[in-house]
Amino acid sequence: MSLFPDTKTFMTIGPLHIAWYAVIILSAAFLTYYLCLRKFRKMGYEDEIFENFFLMMLPTAIIGARIWYVIFEWRQYVDNPIRVFYIWEGGLAIHGGIIAAVLLGWYYFRKRCINGLRIMDVVFPYLLIAQAIGRWGNFMNQEAYGGAVSAQFMSHFPAFIKDQMFIMGEYHHPTFLYESIGNIVGFILIYFVYRKYGRRKRGDLTFAYLAWYGLVRFFVEGFRTDSLMMGNIRVAQLVSILGIIIGLLGIAGVWDKLFQNFYPFKKQKPAVIFDLDGTLLDTEALIFASFRHVFSKYKPGYELSLKELKSFLGPTLKASFEKYFDPSMSEELIQAYREYNVAHHDELVKPFPGAKETLQYLKEQEYPIAIASNKIKETVVRGITHCGLAEYIDVIIGCDQICDPKPSPQCILEACKELYCSHDDVIYVGDSITDIQAAKNMAAYSVAVLFDEENADNLLAEKPCRTIHHLKELIDIVKEDHEWSDATI
Template sequence: MAFFPDMKTFVSFGSLSITWYAVLILTGAFLAYLLSLRIFRKWGYDDEIFENYFLMMFPIAIIGARIWYVLFEWEQYADNWVKVFYVWEGGLAIHGGLLAAIGFGWFYFRRHGVDGLRVADVALPHVMLAQVIGRWGNFMNQEAFGEIVPESYFDHFPAFIKDQMYISGHYHMPTFLYEGIGNLIGFILIMFVYRKYGRKKRGDLAYAYIAWYGMVRFFVEGLRTDSLMFGGIRVAQAVSVIGVLFGVCGILGVWNKMFAKFYPWRKEKPVVLFDLDGTLVDTKELIFQSFRHVFAQYKPDHTLSEEELQSFLGPTLKQSFARYFDVSMSDELIACYREYNHREHDRYVKEFAGVKETLDYLRGNGYAMAVVSNKTKHTVAMGLEKFGLEEYFPVIIGCEEIKEPKPDPSGILEACKALYRGHDNVIYVGDSASDVQAAKNMGGFSVACVFDEAKEAELTQSKPCALIHHMEELIELVKEDREWEDRTIY
């Protein structure tokens, strides 16, 4: 085994070898995949969805890139068509690979109920970074170069670039490098400037990639001497012009209007999920009395202050009791709490104004709804039945059905699955910082209910996507034309 036996070869095993071209193409692809996967995980998606896509997409993209190249260079293969399969010798056209990958992605993510534009916003800018790395594969293969230049042209270039650009007795312009630099600048501008200050809607980052890459490729292609041709037209320049127009029209919203009824531009109504306590029903006094009862039994010398009682709103019972008692007592304390809580439920639970009217509107307008709570499913059902709210919620997710309590987002994700809906468009309505954080932890749109002025400062500090002081404000909120996600998490 020999490493780097020549400029084109990474390692050789006797008659077999792995080229730098293959190594760099794979490195760029895996980097784009891993960077994208990091964000998909933040949205609560299973790795398997994107692992399967990548494993199927990558060979499809290679085939697409090869077919595109061969179509416009058929004269090279007409007399020996077997060479069509010699991919390791170079000859991949990025436009063919992109079209194949995007086409397969449309089919794949539509089938899995994932928002295609949301995925494209993450994946395509990272593809640009992969292209930066991939162009060095062209460098190692001595391809994708420009016209003949004098040796003095490389006076300010590293020697290894100058040496590798000496091809067939002449120095050539390193157009691979110019495209790589242009793509790197584009990646930085899109991911760190446009994403934060310019993006208005889903798809904008993908459109920006298509437009920017089209612009860079158009100018660089004009300098190359090995362009794919269709008659007297440079194919890559023609495709680049189309790409720039497509990207700019996408940013301007043309495709959203023209294809509003078709995936992936079709807008879905968000799934609306609710916490129970302090959101749908006023259980504050019941909670306070239940904690006072437990403390009267197990810590009679301790009088709970108003501040301490407020701190119990949001955390799980186990978390709250752990601050005052040994963890080994948790089950006993929780049993005591629930016995009193269930017994005195109807005595202390109160109704919030506007809840039923809001639920009537949401149901009447086709919004899928569910309740996600850290309480047991039975306790949630008691609260709903008290005020005739159970009919609005075909799905209730209680603590016994989730892996971890809020702020873990598993309850929200389980509710979406039970409703047979994706979770790219989710509103989670709650009254605590843990509710807000649970939505953030899966990229959902968080709505904080400030029905108790004592909690306003805490809720504001948790930075929800929206804050309401009356439940009926939710009606106007869902009518807004916006993305139902939290952009601040990625």
């Protein structure tokens, strides 16, 4: 019994023949799309951005792959040029598809102020999976095979591969399998090893892909019998050598230096976005007093412990009150809280040491500065105005301006929009678990302020990118030369 009774036709519906090759290639493409989309969401981008790119990229890549093939096999089409469009006859070259997709991506993401290197670092490792799967389409078509080999050599392979590689009376090297395995190994090494232990900057995963795939394809191409040729030179081997060189020089940082003033290598100053309470302003005394006032009025005799009071730092008022009261009372409780809070605000609120000096430095160095808080905007404005910090802040986002409070990253993303800057380069500074979670939910560079030693362990458990014990330490951090996003996602 044959594993594949018809290795070329997957399904026939009337006059329509659906090829295994098409099914496998499209399956690989959509799997890669799904994996990339998951990562894209973690970076805080809306699905629509990547969906639209994919819908344009897929036909663009196919056209690019076809053009590349036709250029080097023009003699097949010179007598009947219309056959150039007969794509169902076969003839696609992966290098042309990749080049076309990269050119489209360069235009598409640059227009949307999205860092192209960051996007490529998401896509290219997963592309190895797509290529590994796609090579099985060549297997089904009995193409992209190597030179003749003995039956004894093929006896080391499963029977279904041996049978399919028996072509024109001879067994042939299953080069599709060599490249497929090489791509899977490359994905494992790049995604699970290099990404964790070797990555230093944006573009490194892309350059690692170019170097690895170039190496694999160079050696595999040497076995193949159907190579595109330019004189006596195998085109794929030439392109592979270029890929290896580009990849290694990229990892070494050469392109960063040569193209430092051009997209996507040009460095952008990160937007520095702060939480308010417990980060810029010391409002703990006011918050504790306001909660005690509400509890004394609506839950007389109940004494809030210090642990309970500290649990109110970070979450919204609604979330805090609903732990102790019926949700129907939330609005009344919040109103009572805010009345007391406003009445005693100026006597109990003060800036943390170094807040003004840090903001002043950031402003002088032209860093975009914002506050993204779970407090309403009016209260934020009052606090920074009272403490003399308002002149340094470009944008304020309060919980009344968004739908989802922290740990959703919506307030940070909204701040980036109002700052007119990409959220690929964002430092978010906060003192609570929800602050660090919000930053991580959009892969921003998170900085935890450890003013409260009792809460330090909880914050460290969230694995912020950095920690500080004084706001002035932030000045040294922004001077560092590295990427302003969380590379651990």
